[in-house]
Amino acid sequence: MASIAVALVVMALKYIAYAITGSVALYSDALESIVNVATAIAALVAVRIAERPADRSHQFGHHKAEYFSAGLEGALILLAAILILIQAYDAWLNPRVLSAPAAGLAINGAAALINAGWAWHLITRGRELRSPAITADGWHLFADVATSVGVIAGLLLALATGWLFLDPLLAFAVALHILWVGWRITRDSMSGLMDASVAGDTMARIRDVIAANADGALQIHDLRTRMAGRATFIEFHLVVPGEMPVTEAHDICDRLERALTEAIEGAEVLIHVEPEGEAKSKGALTF
Ligand SMILES: [Zn+2]
Ligand SMILES: [Zn+2]
Structure with a gap:
């Protein structure tokens, strides 16, 4: 004022x-x-x-x-x-x-x-x-x-x-x-x-955080980001063993969401869980 x-x-x-x-x-x-x-x-x-x-x-x-x-x-x-x-x-x-x-x-x-x-x-x-x-x-x-x-x-x-x-x-x-x-x-x-994605160094940081917190998961793919003002929307597919109980897969998701919101200011995370048959070879981060 x-x-x-x-x-x-x-x-x-x-x-x-x-x-x-x-x-x-x-x-x-x-x-x-x-x-x-x-x-x-x-x-x-x-x-x-x-x-x-x-x-x-x-x-x-x-x-x-x-x-x-x-x-x-x-x-x-x-x-x-x-x-x-x-x-x-x-x-x-x-x-x-x-x-x-x-x-x-x-x-x-x-x-x-x-x-x-x-x-x-x-x-x-x-x-x-x-x-x-x-x-x-x-x-x-x-x-x-x-x-x-x-x-x-x-x-x-x-x-x-x-x-x-x-x-x-x-x-x-x-x-x-x-x-x-x-x-x-x-x-x-x-x-x-135009829904610009995050800068290269932020993207690298996101990948590092995911890799460090994905214990129990097999890979992630289709990682996409878009920025809106102070918010950063992050979404990706998380591949877990098909026989893993939903509770366990959900725990991994919660851990990833928490780590990402702590590391990236204004992050809003959405994760889509898939069984290993859905694993991709291109654009994937495999653990
Ligand atoms: Zn997928
Ligand atoms: Zn949840």
């Missing part, structure tokens, strides 16, 4: 800086923080929804709400970049002298300082709480501060040299940077919506 309040103040300051100077570079910086406010709110809502336990109409949980918010974030960023490019192109064709540049730069600089302070707070707090999400937010803000510093430095140069084209040029650069960030966010959320 505090993040949203800070982002709102920063956004208002940056917008004022743009309004009094008419600089498209400051406009691009202001738009970037509007995107930050919108995405902070969307992320807050998405995390709340994603945390909800499974219910009758969403029996696997609500984890993918986070991808939805990331997709929205990507779309907003694209929109902001297009708006900036239109303004920058216009300023490129009709170069204009900035009005009240000193006041505008001072206000934008103050906003950047607030952002830097908050970014530093988030990074230290994220480390304390060992929360990658909070730390990532902090670094994202830090990148924004870097953008602001670049914009301010460029505008100072423009004022010193009288090169009016620097203003739209800076706005172009900010738009490209925003587009790059938006593309990365969208790509990640797309792959999540």
Whole structure:
């Protein structure tokens, strides 16, 4: 919540800086923080929804709400970049002298300082709480501060040299940077919506945990994983001797489930038990 309040103040300051100077570079910086406010709110809502336990109409949980918010974030960023490019192109064709540049730069600089302070707070707090999400937010803000510093430095140069084209040029650069960030966010959320499987090292870890806890079983095969937000769904077939009592096979399953949920954060495991006649030679892990 505090993040949203800070982002709102920063956004208002940056917008004022743009309004009094008419600089498209400051406009691009202001738009970037509007995107930050919108995405902070969307992320807050998405995390709340994603945390909800499974219910009758969403029996696997609500984890993918986070991808939805990331997709929205990507779309907003694209929109902001297009708006900036239109303004920058216009300023490129009709170069204009900035009005009240000193006041505008001072206000934008103050906003950047607030952002830097908050970014530093988030990074230290994220480390304390060992929360990658909070730390990532902090670094994202830090990148924004870097953008602001670049914009301010460029505008100072423009004022010193009288090169009016620097203003739209800076706005172009900010738009490209925003587009790059938006593309990365969208790509990640797309792959999540497409039920991406776990990374190679996690897969190796899963196989190790299964191998270490499969006493009594003959092999596993058809191991599949898919990630949804913080949840990781793991399923496979477990081959046991045909004459093994169900109770015993179930004990093995419980042991495997426990070991996997301990080793992999957010793991949800489903095991299909089969007699040895169903053993496979391809894609199997035989004990
Ligand atoms: Zn099978
Ligand atoms: Zn059971």
